[in-house]
Amino acid sequence: MKLAEALRERKQLQIKMGTLRQKLVDNATYQEGSKPVEDPSDLIKELESTRGELATLIKRINATNASVKVGDFLLGELVVDRDTRILEVASLNKLISEASQVSNRYSRSEILILPSIDVKETQKKVDKLAKDIRELDNLIQATNWNTELL
Structure with missing residues (x-):
């Protein structure tokens, strides 16, 4: 993968993190007798997974920038x-x-x-x-x- 592609992917992962954060906020509470639109525990798992992907990618980008x-x-x-x-x-x-x-x-x-x-x-x-x-x-x-x- 080229560095430029990794930078684009990093941007997409950052956007996804922001989207997940907003979904968590939107589903933090719900009205009695109904359910949240999305299960916060599933969103938290997706957030953790995305954070891991983003962290790995940023480390690789930083290593590349530090060596080229x-x-x-x-x-x-x-x-x-x-x-x-x-x-x-x-x-x-x-x-x-x-x-x-x-x-x-x-x-x-x-x-x-x-x-x-x-x-x-x-x-x-x-x-x-x-x-x-x-x-x-x-x-x-x-x-x-x-x-x-x-």
Whole structure:
């Protein structure tokens, strides 16, 4: 199995875990004289089984990411770099959004609200980071489709 396929399977198992969690909540109680739609003990068994599959798959993905070299870096290092850059871009985008808010003044006596950053320069930084993320993601994706899962 290719690493990219394993990542897709991991996503499906994570979704299944969430679905099972919701089914457990939905069937936690029932009205006297009726039955739960699904038996919670069966759902718990399925949850445990799915958790085991997911844990095994994540361990294999992590082992693969920790052993595959891409240039001078391990694949896992590239993933961490990409993911943290994404977090940085999200924070900077929120900052830009807030700093770009126009504050209408109805008279000169009202307080003028000014941005605390250079919005244009910050946007340039975000654009550069976004380009770096795209390039890094392309490299990671190509590696994922060319790497066998350990």
